[in-house]
Amino acid sequence: MPELPEVETIKLGLTKLITGKKILKIDVLNLKSFPNNKADVDNFILGKEIINIRRRAKLLMIDLSSNYSLLIHLKMTGQLVYVSDDTRFGAGHPNDSLINDLPDRSTRVIFELSRAKLFFNDQRKFGWIKVIPTELLSDQEYFSKHGPEPLADISPAVFKSNLKKHPRSNIKASLLDQSVIAGIGNIYADESLFLSKIHPKTLVKDLSNQKINSLINSIRQVLELSISKGGSTDRNYVNAEGKKGSYLEFANVFRRENQSCPVCHSTIIKIRVAGRGTHLCPNCQKATMVE
């Protein structure tokens, strides 16, 4: 599930909610979700203060006062939901919601903070939380295989040269390749390609410089809009307060097969590209590019 805008939204929420708090206790309900040894947890996590929360690509980092960090990947269905003792309501309360029902059957790890809990929920169990020394989580170390951040100033030149390393790959697969550009997943790949009028199966070598420049702008536009809407909720995603994101109301093609294209009113189709469900307007995004 979570792509860059969703992870960024969670980061912003957690920063506000848990910075300065101490981790008092950890309940691991599914070992695969928290594959760490007891000594590391006892020595570097328990009793330590949360001093900073960061995001790189789709990964989240919670830095602690011990100079260790929790590195988190939410994969498809991961959630990090904060519930303060003060925000729980009685059954039937008008603000009664998801947060009242936690833990539930998808809860994998529970972090106990002072007067609050942080729930790591993950229906499909693909996600994980690892204990890592903070100094290893620099771009040089841990993220050497990741491409540039789309919203950082340096991205266009690096993005272009990374793209050209896989000239015979189709552009959709390249956008999903985290070593080319970081943080894009299926939703934002489809939406960016639509805005730039590029067919997802177009080979990278067949893209003009002009199209690549346009694509960079589209990626930024789409990601910024989504962050401003709190991300996309297709099924599972919620932010740190258990609330859904509304970006999909503004999406042009994603999950809109059989609806009409907002630009030309042709019928939007869904095909399979790079093994993934892919949405496009067959009229705006021609299979054969004519520059």
Place this chain on the structure above:
DNA sequence: CACTTGACCTGTCCGC
């Protein structure tokens, strides 16, 4: 080598 497919899991939806 470069690129594509299957596996990891659970849940839901659709067609018979």
Place this chain on the structure above:
DNA sequence: TGCGGACAGGTCAAGT
């Protein structure tokens, strides 16, 4: 209603 199969936002290893 029941049941099998396809599919779901990510990422690797294995396969072609």
